[in-house]
Amino acid sequence: METQRVCGCVCFFSVRIVLLGKNVSENNRVGNTILGTAAFDSEASSSYSQQHSVRISGKVEKRHIAVINTSHLLQPELSEHEIIQGVRECVSRSAPGPHVIILVLQYNDFSDEDRNRVKTVLKLFSEKAIKHTIVLTTDEEKHTFFFKLWNNTIDNLITECGGELLQFDTRNPEWRSEMLRRTEEMLKEEHEEFIFCNRYEDKDDGTSVDEDPDRSGGSVQRDNKEEEDSDHNEDGKLNKNKKTGCDGGDSRERADDLRIVLLGRTGVGKSSTGNTILGRGAFISDTAHESVTKESQGETCEINDRHVTVIDTPGLFDTELSNEKVQREITNCISMILPGPHVFIIVLNLGQRFTQEEATSVKIIQETFGEKSLMFTMVLFTRGDDLNDKTIEQYLGKPGCPLMNLIEACGNRYHVFNNKQTRDRTQVSDLLKKIDDMVKENGDSYYSCKMFREMEREKQEKEKKILTETVKQLNRERDELMKKHEEDKKSMMEEERQNHNKERKRREEEFREREERYKKDIKEREEQERKIRDEMKREREEWERQKQEEKQRKEEEDKNRRKKEQAMSDEYYQRLKQEGEKMKMILQKERQNHDKERKRREELFREREEQYKNDIKEREEEERKMREEMKREQEEWEKQKQQERQKRDEEDERRRKKEQAMREE
Ligand SMILES: Nc1nc2c(ncn2[C@@H]2O[C@H](COP(=O)(O)OP(=O)(O)OP(=O)(O)O)[C@@H](O)[C@H]2O)c(=O)[nH]1
Ligand SMILES: [Mg+2]
Structure with a gap:
């Protein structure tokens, strides 16, 4: 990865990723997710991409990402020579070399044979390629567990890569960041910027290393004697x-x-x-x-x-x-x-x-x-x-x-x-x-491709040079700015010092003036205070005097009031005494009248009592007479009633006799 140091931290701004897998559509899916576009979906490129590596790059998360999609190298029908050519093509498309190889695999379609092929292909990139390899599985997560139970080939491969499994997850928006983070970690661990695939560099005699048995990967050998002699020489x-x-x-x-x-x-x-x-x-x-x-x-x-x-x-x-x-x-x-x-x-x-x-x-x-x-x-x-x-x-x-x-x-x-x-x-x-x-x-x-690569290298060199020059220029400008800043700072400090002195003098002057003013003010204030104190003293004396006068006046008033009250009370007592005499006399008079009245009433009572006794005697006499009268009347009435009954009996007898007579008649 090309790196840039900003404010002490390292950030990677250019990453070349080779996608190696068996399934074209799965490779495309992963490539598109990394690039964030449907770059690998075009119908036009599908037949081509089944036989070649396709490089598409784009800007992703502030990095320049190039994805070299290679989905044909793991096909079982390819000859070793075709694999070498394919790797060479892939290397040329990821020039100056891939940073990471992502193995896009599926548990349901990966055998030991595939694993050996993967290792062969990785070796063809470089002996160290396996350390730059991340295994990514695209099986649906719910199926992964079951696949793992009966197929541990991928897990073995992961162990050989010395890494861990990265599960492809399109639902997780953070997946790509996670993948890039792991890539960066892996590269930091390896202390390398990218895989140096020097076997595909053209040699001075025009051959490339895959045509040189001494430098080519051990497991893949040349498949044709004719190919041992290169057809191209330099340029x-x-x-x-x-x-x-x-x-x-x-x-x-x-x-x-x-x-x-x-x-x-x-x-x-x-x-x-x-x-x-x-x-x-x-x-x-x-x-x-x-x-x-x-x-x-x-x-x-x-x-x-x-x-x-x-x-x-x-x-x-x-x-x-x-x-x-x-x-x-x-x-x-x-x-x-x-x-x-x-x-x-x-x-x-x-x-x-x-x-x-x-x-x-x-x-x-x-x-x-x-x-x-x-x-x-x-x-x-x-x-x-x-x-x-x-x-x-x-x-x-x-x-x-x-x-x-x-x-x-x-x-x-x-x-x-x-x-x-x-x-x-x-x-x-x-x-x-x-x-x-x-x-x-x-x-x-x-x-020749070598010319192109050289030209690209030159271009990169130029760009690097320009970048270095730009950095230098920026550094120079920064230094100049720093220098200018220092000078400005110095002159500013000098100016500030002068201003400060001026200001200090001005302030001292101001302070003196203020002090004078202050002293004057204090004097004036003291004078004022003294006046106020005198005034207050005078007012207090006046107030004391008035208070004294008020006291005397009050005492005078009290004395007069007491005198008046005494006079009034004497007069009242005198009047009360006279009234008491009067009342005594009235009471005496009234007692005499009362005795007279009592005697009169006792006399009247005795008379009435006498009369009442007489009345009772008379009434008893009358009642006796009335009882005698009533007794006599009752005897009379009994006598009459007896006579009446005799008379009625005689009449009844007569009537019976008469009726008897009438019946007998
Ligand atoms: N008369 C005449 N027409 C030609 C000749 N060559 C090309 N044309 C016409 O020019 C038009 C464009 O030709 P293409 O071959 O599609 O052009 P191209 O450069 O491939 O175009 P793109 O793929 O769009 O970049 C077509 O209609 C051709 O028939 C020619 O020699 N004579
Ligand atoms: Mg055309």
């Missing part, structure tokens, strides 16, 4: 009549093989040109407002017993493409055409005006592929049918014009195609002839 020079593996296991590179990369703006006719060369509609070509070809694509054909590979690219130098995408496509197309292209063809459209972008394409190619790349560059015009009666030379214009400058920069190599005449194979064989001439002029060399 891509070809050793005639020798064969070596190239870009996949099936094809074999021969000395007369031809590898072509088509570059140019969108819509100029790159895909049509590729189809014309191949003699079939291998690439999609269409008239459209937006770019038709979205990703680099490689196709091969046999032309006059020559194995020709054509790489069609999207409009790489169009301004609307992001730098990241351009960089990815360039790395992709170079790794598609290992060991490197013989020619870069800048495709221009005769029917369109030569644009400013096209004029600067030489510069862009130089910046992208390095200074030497122009030796391997030529211009191809499409729409030759638009020339009509004109010759191409008439169309090109005068020397010094932008188009001629471009052609000159490309060693005056140009060609015209009429892509509507695909059956005209002479235009193709003429092109191949021009390319062959160029290759010959270049001493039978091609633009």
Whole structure:
């Protein structure tokens, strides 16, 4: 990881992660989660990604993350040679080397055989690769437990990697941070920045280490004696009549093989040109407002017993493409055409005006592929049918014009195609002839991947240099700022000291003035206080005097009041005495009257008593007379009643006799 030290702490800002697994879609899932986009889902790349490593990078959690997705290396049907080529491709895409290899595995599809293959592949990266490896399982968590029960191959592998298991968990938003944290921890433990895969560095004699039995991984041996001698020497020079593996296991590179990369703006006719060369509609070509070809694509054909590979690219130098995408496509197309292209063809459209972008394409190619790349560059015009009666030379214009400058920069190599005449194979064989001439002029060399890597390394060096320079510049600026700050601080301190002195003097003066004022104030206040005290004394005396007067007045009043009260009480006593005499006399008089009255009443009582006794005697006499009268009346009444009864009995007797008589009659 490229590191940056900020305020004493180390942070990693660039990480290259190789995803190694058996299952393409699971690898894609993990890659997309790491990058936070659906970068690996595109249908267009699926068939390609099943045979090649695909590198996609992006900015994630303030880091630049490059994911090199490699899902074909663990396929059982691959030959050892194909595995070596695949690892080489992966290493080249993760140049200068991967920081971490994540093994994307599934418990339900991992055998001991797979484990051995994993170890072989890791060894091919480097002997130390296993220490940079994290095992990640993507099985659903609920199934993991059961899988583990009957398959402990992954666990054994984890133990061999000296690490622990990382469970893939898309539901956990912190998963990616956790993964990056573990990666950083692992790298810190290993005290290494990335895996140094030196076996794939080109040697001075043009061979690479996987072709050197002494330096290649012990378990994978060369599968063909022919391959023991390299077909390339330094800077891509070809050793005639020798064969070596190239870009996949099936094809074999021969000395007369031809590898072509088509570059140019969108819509100029790159895909049509590729189809014309191949003699079939291998690439999609269409008239459209937006770019038709979205990703680099490689196709091969046999032309006059020559194995020709054509790489069609999207409009790489169009301004609307992001730098990241351009960089990815360039790395992709170079790794598609290992060991490197013989020619870069800048495709221009005769029917369109030569644009400013096209004029600067030489510069862009130089910046992208390095200074030497122009030796391997030529211009191809499409729409030759638009020339009509004109010759191409008439169309090109005068020397010094932008188009001629471009052609000159490309060693005056140009060609015209009429892509509507695909059956005209002479235009193709003429092109191949021009390319062959160029290759010959270049001493039978091609633009090798080593050049690209060197150029990339140079670029990185340059960037590093620029970075170092920037850091130095920043340090210088910081030092200057510090110095300036120190000077400013000094002058500020001096100024402050002077200001301070001035201020001190001013304050002393102010203090003195204040002191004077204060003393004066104190005097005035004391005078005032003295006056106030005198005033108060005077007021108190006055008050005492008034109090005394009041007291005397009160005593006087009390005396008068007492005198008055005494007089009043004497008078009252006198009056009370007189009243008592009067009352005595009245009482005496009243007692005499009372005695008189009592005597009178006693006399009256005696009289009444006498009368009452007489009355009672009379009433008793009357009652006796009345009782006698009543007795007499009662005797009388009894007598009458007796007479009445006799009379009634006589009458009854008479009536009975009368009735008796009447009956007898
Ligand atoms: N008349 C004529 N038309 C051509 C010729 N070459 C290409 N065209 C047309 O130009 C259009 C664009 O061609 P493509 O090959 O798709 O262009 P491209 O550069 O691959 O475009 P992108 O993939 O979008 O970058 C198509 O309609 C082609 O038929 C030519 O030589 N003559
Ligand atoms: Mg195209």
